[in-house]
Each structure stands twice: as C-alpha cells, then as structure tokens.
Amino acid sequence: MTENLKIRKLGAHQSIKDGYVQALNRIKKIGGNCLQIFSSSPRGWSTSFKINPQEIKTFLSLKKELRAEPIYFHASYLINLADSGKIGHLSKISLINELCLAEKMEIRGSIVHLGSYKGESSQEKMKILIKNIKEVLEKTPKTTLFIIENAGTKKIGQKLEEITQIIDCLDNPRVRVCLDTCHLFSSGVRFEKASDLDDFLKKLDNLDLLERLECWHFNDSKDEFNSGKDRHENIGQGKIGLEEFKIILNHPKTKNFPFIIETPGFSDEGPDKENLDILKSLVD
Numbered sequence: 001m002t003e004n005l006k007i008r009k010l011g012a013h014q015s016i017k018d019g020y021v022q023a024l025n026r027i028k029k030i031g032g033n034c035l036q037i038f039s040s041s042p043r044g045w046s047t048s049f050k051i052n053p054q055e056i057k058t059f060l061s062l063k064k065e066l067r068a069e070p071i072y073f074h075a076s077y078l079i080n081l082a083d084s085g086k087i088g089h090l091s092k093i094s095l096i097n098e099l100c101l102a103e104k105m106e107i108r109g110s111i112v113h114l115g116s117y118k119g120e121s122s123q124e125k126m127k128i129l130i131k132n133i134k135e136v137l138e139k140t141p142k143t144t145l146f147i148i149e150n151a152g153t154k155k156i157g158q159k160l161e162e163i164t165q166i167i168d169c170l171d172n173p174r175v176r177v178c179l180d181t182c183h184l185f186s187s188g189v190r191f192e193k194a195s196d197l198d199d200f201l202k203k204l205d206n207l208d209l210l211e212r213l214e215c216w217h218f219n220d221s222k223d224e225f226n227s228g229k230d231r232h233e234n235i236g237q238g239k240i241g242l243e244e245f246k247i248i249l250n251h252p253k254t255k256n257f258p259f260i261i262e263t264p265g266f267s268d269e270g271p272d273k274e275n276l277d278i279l280k281s282l283v284d
Contacts, residue, residue: 008249009034009258010279012271013074016040019055020105024062030273031280034258035071036111039098042077046094049101056104063106070108070258072147072215073098080115081136082129082156091115092136099140109145111178111215114156114166121156129156130169137172147176147214152183152230159187164207176214180262181240181248182233183217188226191244197251215258218245218279234263235278246282 011034014026020037027035040046063071075098079091098110114133117125137146148166151158157166167175184190191197204210220238222231236242248254259279265272 008283010276011035012261020059021062024068028066031276035068036074036260039073039101045090046098059105072108073102073110075110075112081132082115082117082125084128088132092132095136096139099144102144103141109147111147111149113149116155133170145174145176147178149178150180150183152186160207177209177212178215180217182219182221185221185225185240186227186230191247194247197247201253218259218261219263232262234266235275249282250284
C-alpha cells in the first residue's frame with residue numbers, strides 16, 4: 001500500500017464477475033483499500049443466494065490479507081421501498097437476503113437507493129416506506145448497516161431534510177448515510193472553498209446526519225451544477241473540479257471516511273487505477 005492509502009480509505013466499486021473473491025483481486029490491482037460490490041446482478045432481485053461455504057472462507061481470508069476494509073454491498077437498482085405492491089415486496093426480500101449474506105461475509109452493510117414515490121409524497125406513502133424499511137431491519141442481523149444514499153434526481157432522499165425525517169421515523173442506530181458528490185452537485189451543493197464544506201457539515205450536524213455519515217461516493221458529474229441529472233464522470237473530467245475533491249479529502253472532519261469511486265473509467269471499463277491515482281495525488 002502507498003503511504004497515502006495508509007491514512008486514507010480510497011476504494012472503488014468493482015465487478016463480481018467470476019465471483020466475490022475476484023472483486024478483491026480487482027481492488028488490489030487498481031490500488032484501493034476499501035471496496036463496494038453488488039451481491040448479484042444490479043438489474044435483478046437478490047431473492048436467494050447459493051454460495052459455496054469455501055468461497056466465503058476464501059473471501060474472508062483474502063479480505064484479511066489485503067486489509068480491504070470496509071466493504072459494502074450496493075443494493076439492486078430495482079429497489080423501491082415506497083411501493084406497497086410486488087416491487088415493494090421484492091425490494092424487502094432482496095435486501096433481507098443481501099444483509100444476511102453481508103453478515104456471513106463480514107461486509108459492513110448495504111448502500112441503498114430508497115426509490116420513488118411515483119409522484120408527490122404523502123403521509124400514506126411515507127408510512128409504506130417506513131414500514132418496509134422497518135421490516136428489513138427487523139429481519140436482518142444487527143451487525144449490518146442499512147445505508148441510505150442521497151439521490152441526485154427527484155427521488156426519495158434528494159433533500160437532506162427528507163433523509164433526516166426518514167431516519168427519525170426509523171429510530172434505529174443501524175441506519176446510516178452515504179453521500180455522493182455527483183448527486184450533491186446535481187442537487188445544488190458544491191464545495192468551491194473549504195468554508196463551503198464547513199457550512200455543509202454544520203448543516204449535516206444540525207440535521208443530525210453528521211453522526212450518521214458512513215461513507216462517500218466520489219464521482220465527478222457530466223452535467224452542470226444544479227442540473228437535477230445524475231450522470232457520473234471520471235475524476236477531473238467533469239464539471240465538479242479537482243479542488244472540490246481535494247477539499248473533502250483533506251478536511252479534518254471528512255478525511256477519515258471511506259471514499260469509493262463509481263466512475264466510468266478512462267477506458268470506459270468502470271472504476272480504475274487512473275481515477276484512484278488522481279485522488280491519491282490530491283491528499284495533502
């Protein structure tokens with residue numbers, strides 16, 4: 001590991017093609033020390049897992065050897081926990097299975113896009129959302145985390161105040177937050193100066209979200225500031241600018257969080273070494 005990585009948690013989302021163990025080998029190859037993976041296809045439902053116990057044993061052994069920590073699952077893109085029908089049911093089953101697997105693999109938890117109200121929010125729709133999340137929490141290991149990711153478009157969790165409202169209703173210490181830089185930028189939040197981040201952290205604290213913050217997704221944006229669009233770009237190739245990433249990486253209140261890239265890659269093959277090397281160069 002490089003000297004920078006000894007004092008920073010910098011990682012990437014990596015493919016599970018050919019198995020979970022190969023995702024660990026991939027993160028090692030690109031120079032990361034933390035990791036995000038899907039538990040199965042992100043375009044499908046994780047309704048059951050048939051995993052050879054030996055694969056889990058090998059995964060845990062290599063995870064320890066590489067000191068790859070933390071590792072997160074990213075939940076399926078199909079999930080909508082505000083749905084009262086089939087999609088909501090499948091969303092719950094998928095997350096329950098995923099978090100049960102997370103405990104076996106010593107994976108910290110699942111990063112989740114909550115879904116959409118399919119129109120205007122209402123008390124009734126909020127009740128469905130809260131009920132569904134509570135069921136997931138009740139039926140999954142207490143050692144695992146349910147991590148809400150902020151949305152970049154008009155979906156549940158685009159506004160930080162809404163995330164606070166959801167967390168207050170759930171009243172469970174296992175519920176945490178992941179902040180995505182592209183999604184924040186899309187929603188009208190940016191950090192051109194260190195004081196901008198100071199102000200943002202004060203807002204998080206006032207909303208009781210700072211203590212819930214678990215990790216960051218580091219992604220540049222293909223679209224303009226406050227666009228309401230969520231399209232990731234490679235670090236330094238988008239509209240956000242390297243200085244903003246540098247400010248977050250080196251701020252005393254944020255520098256020790258895990259930073260995970262979900263960038264398209266400079267060869268369009270997904271998060272890569274070049275993106276991580278750029279981030280490492282920004283560490284003071």
